Amino acid sequence: MASSGLPLLTDRYARRIESLRISVTDRCDLRCFYCMPEDVEWLPRKSLLSFEEIERVARVALEGGVRRLRVTGGEPLLRKDLPTLIARLARLPGLEDLALTSNATQLDRLAVPLRQAGLERVNISLDSLDPDKFRKLTNRDMHAQVMGGIDAADAAGFGHISLNCVVIRGQNDDEVVDFARLARERAFDVRFIEFMPLEHGTKWGTDVMVPGKELRERIAEVFPIEPDPDQDPHAPSRDWLFRDGAPGSVGFIDSVTQPFCSTCNRIRLTADGKIRTCLFSLRENDLLGPLRAGADDKELAALLGAAVATKEKKHHITDGLFVKPERTMSQIGG
Ligand code: SAM
Ligand code: SF4
Numbered sequence: 001m002a003s004s005g006l007p008l009l010t011d012r013y014a015r016r017i018e019s020l021r022i023s024v025t026d027r028c029d030l031r032c033f034y035c036m037p038e039d040v041e042w043l044p045r046k047s048l049l050s051f052e053e054i055e056r057v058a059r060v061a062l063e064g065g066v067r068r069l070r071v072t073g074g075e076p077l078l079r080k081d082l083p084t085l086i087a088r089l090a091r092l093p094g095l096e097d098l099a100l101t102s103n104a105t106q107l108d109r110l111a112v113p114l115r116q117a118g119l120e121r122v123n124i125s126l127d128s129l130d131p132d133k134f135r136k137l138t139n140r141d142m143h144a145q146v147m148g149g150i151d152a153a154d155a156a157g158f159g160h161i162s163l164n165c166v167v168i169r170g171q172n173d174d175e176v177v178d179f180a181r182l183a184r185e186r187a188f189d190v191r192f193i194e195f196m197p198l199e200h201g202t203k204w205g206t207d208v209m210v211p212g213k214e215l216r217e218r219i220a221e222v223f224p225i226e227p228d229p230d231q232d233p234h235a236p237s238r239d240w241l242f243r244d245g246a247p248g249s250v251g252f253i254d255s256v257t258q259p260f261c262s263t264c265n266r267i268r269l270t271a272d273g274k275i276r277t278c279l280f281s282l283r284e285n286d287l288l289g290p291l292r293a294g295a296d297d298k299e300l301a302a303l304l305g306a307a308v309a310t311k312e313k314k315h316h317i318t319d320g321l322f323v324k325p326e327r328t329m330s331q332i333g334g
Contacts (some may be wrong), residue, residue, distance in 0.1 A: 005033055005314040006075045007064070007265075007301075007305060008064060008065040008328055009061070009064040009065050009066065009246075009305060009308045010065075010288060010292070010308070011205045011308050011309060011311040012309060012311070013261075013275075013311075013313055014103060015263070015264060015265055015311065016021055016038075016065060016265060017061075017064070017065065017066060017266070017308050017311075018065060018066055018067050018068060018229045018234070018263055018265045019058075019067070019068040019069075019070070019234075019266040019267075020061045020066045020067065020068070020069055020070075020266070020267055020268070020269060021069075021071060021072055021266060021267075021268045021269070021334075022057075022058065022071050022072065022258070022265070022268075022269045022333070023072055023073050023074060023076075023270050023271045023332070023333025024048075024049075024054065024071055024072075024073055024074075024076045024079040024082065024271055025048070025073045025074040025075065025078055025079045026042060026043050026073065026270075026271050026273050026330060026331045027042055027073070027074045027075065027078050028073065028074045028075040028078065028103070028241070028270075028330055029078060029085075029103070029105050029106075029140065029142070030075070030103050030138040030139070030140045030142065031117065031136060031138060031139035031140060032106065032125075032127070032137060032138050032139075032166075033139065033199070033203060034166060034168065034195055034198075034203060034204070034329075035198075035199060035200075035237050035330050036200065036328060036329075036330040037058055037200035037201070037328070037330060038139065039206060040064045040200075040328075040330070041110075041273060043272050043331075044233065045289065047272040047298065048272060048274070049269075049270050049271065049273045049288065051081075051084065051085045051088060051292075052262070053146065053225075053273065053288075053291050054085060054089075054295055055085070055088045055089065056291070056297075056300065057269055057287060057291075057300065057304075058089055058092060058119060058272075059092050059093075059297075059328065060300045060304060061267075061304060062063055062092055062094040062095060063094065063297075063301065064237050064301055064305070065252045066094075066204060067094065067095065067096040067097065067263065068095075068096060068097040068099070069089055069092075069095060069097070069098050069099070070097075070098075070099045070100065070101060070123075071085070071086065071089070071098075071099070071101070072100070072101040072331075072333045072334055073101075073330065074330050074331075075102065075103050075105070075106075076100060076101070076102055076269065077102050077103075077105070077106035077110055077226050078106070080196060081298060082110070082114070083110070083113040083114050083116070083117040084294070086098070086100075086114055086117040087117040087118055088119075090117060090118025090119070091118070091231075095169065097121070097278075098118065098120050099119070099121040099122065099222070100114065100119055100121070100122050100123070101122075101123045101124075101125070101164070101334065102122060102123070102125070102149075103123055103124070103125050103138075103147060104124045104126070104145075104146045104150055104153065105142050105145050105146055105148030106123070107122075107124070107148075107149030107150070107152050107153050108145070108148045108149050108151065109152075111149070111152040111153045111155070111156035111158075112152075112156050114156075114307060115156040115157060116139050119158070120158070120159060120254050121158055121160060122153050122158050122161060122162070122165065123162040123163075123164055123191075124146075124149070124150055124161065124162070124167075125163075125164045125165075126146060126150070126163050126164070126165060127166055127167075128143075128166050128172045128175060129175055129178055129182065130143075130175070130288075131143035131144070131177070133171065133172055133175075136171065136332065137168070137171060137194060137280075139171065139224055139289065147187075149165075154186065157190075159190050160189055161186075161189070161190055162188065162190070162251075163179070163182075163183075163189070163190045163191065163218040164191050164193075164253075165179055165190060165191065165192050165193065166193045166195055166212070167192050167193070167194070167210045167215060168208050168209075169207065169208045169209070169210050170193055170208065171208075171217055172214055173210050173215070175224050175225075176215045176218055176219055177192045177218060177219060179192070179250075180219045180222070180223050180250050181222050181223075181247035182240060183192065183249060183250055184223070184246040184247065184248050185248075185282060186248065187231055187247035187248045188248050189239070189249045189250075189251060190248070190249070190250050190251070191251040191252070192212060192215050192243060192245065192250070192252050192253065193252055193253040193255070194209055194210070194211065194212055194249070194253065194254050194255050194256045194257060195208060195209040195210075195256075196255055196256060196317070196329075197317060197324055198280075198324070198328055198332070199328060199329070200328050201277065205281045209256060211240075211252070211254065211256075211257045211259065212254035212258065213252075213254070213257065215252065216240070216250075216252060218300070219250055220278060223242055223243075223244075223246075224242070224243040224244070225240040225241065225242055225243060225250060226240060226241055226243050227239070227240055227241075228241050234263050234264075234265045236253045236255065236264075237251035237253045238251060238252050238254070238258075239251040240252075245263065245329065255315075255317075256279035256317050256318065257318075259314060259315060259317075259318075261278075261312075261313065261315060262315035263312070264278075264311075266332050267308060267311070268332060269329070269330060269333070270284070270327075270333055271331075271333070272288060272312070273286065273288025273289075273291060274285045274287065274288070274308040276332060276333075277303065277307060277308065277310060277311035277312060278311065278312040278315065279315070279319065279325075279329075279332060279334075280312070280315045280317070280324075280325055281312060281325060282323060282325055283310075284305035285302060285303065285306070285310070287304075288301065290303060304314070
């Protein structure tokens with residue numbers, strides 16, 4: 001039992017849920033081609049969870065054994081007054097880790113307020129070090145702004161800066177060694193993510209998805225690397241350190257070729273109040289309705305428990321049983 005007396009959130013496969021990803025908006029100022037269509041329809045404002053509602057769900061989840069919160073989106077920095085929400089989440093009992101995933105376009109102005117509000121870690125998405133390639137991947141000319149945002153985060157004193165890079169064959173896979181060099185020079189943790197079929201339309205395919213193993217081998221030819229001995233077994237990324245003792249690391253989120261479903265301890269809360277037990281879930285569990293109908297904490301805890309009980313054993317990307325969810329990554333909360 002958790003400290004409040006609520007049962008711990010554990011699924012049918014004995015996976016204890018310890019991480020909640022909270023999407024605070026479905027909007028974004030980039031249009032990464034693998035994530036968001038140009039002509040996307042936004043959620044109506046009234047269906048977005050308020051800060052009070054997000055805080056309540058987070059508090060009840062923490063009472064059920066969740067220890068880590070990650071705020072995401074869409075682009076979370078587009079949510080008005082985000083530092084206020086961060087401050088409210090940062091003081092919740094039982095919280096051990098509070099992080100944010102962002103594209104960094106707004107970090108120049110927000111890095112310091114977020115740090116002051118109690119944010120501990122940021123993961124920044126950056127798919128190219130080259131402004132032209134960045135524009136092609138994101139459909140926006142904002143490379144300089146993003147690089148400025150990364151500098152602002154670095155200067156604001158976040159513990160570790162992680163860069164997330166989705167690798168697409170023929171577009172940015174020639175940059176992996178440059179990213180590894182950047183990790184060494186700036187003491188960043190660079191994580192390479194395999195392209196997953198969560199895009200709008202049909203852009204995904206094994207021809208454009210680059211297996212993490214291939215990237216690892218390319219990097220190791222230039223910078224010898226070894227597995228991080230302190231690897232968190234529940235983390236999606238397998239991290240490697242530089243053998244020569246250089247700072248920083250490279251990590252590989254091989255969601256397609258090396259699924260980590262058996263150790264997955266995450267659930268997601270969408271911006272419109274649905275619990276998703278897997279990125280690839282085909283059904284969602286509504287909390288918005290019950291929250292607005294006056295559900296008390298015990299009822300919310302029961303709804304969370306019931307959702308967790310349906311957590312999928314694994315995804316089916318490579319076994320022929322895969323059905324793509326209707327919502328894209330930006331609407332789910334990556
Ligand atoms: N806008 C923020 C950002 O880009 O960091 C947060 C939300 S974004 C959906 C979270 C992460 O999901 C990003 O690192 C992004 O690159 C990744 N992502 C989006 N679509 C993806 C896909 N189809 N396959 C793999 N990763 C994807
Ligand atoms: Fe926006 Fe992030 Fe999706 Fe890119 S990956 S379109 S930055 S939500």
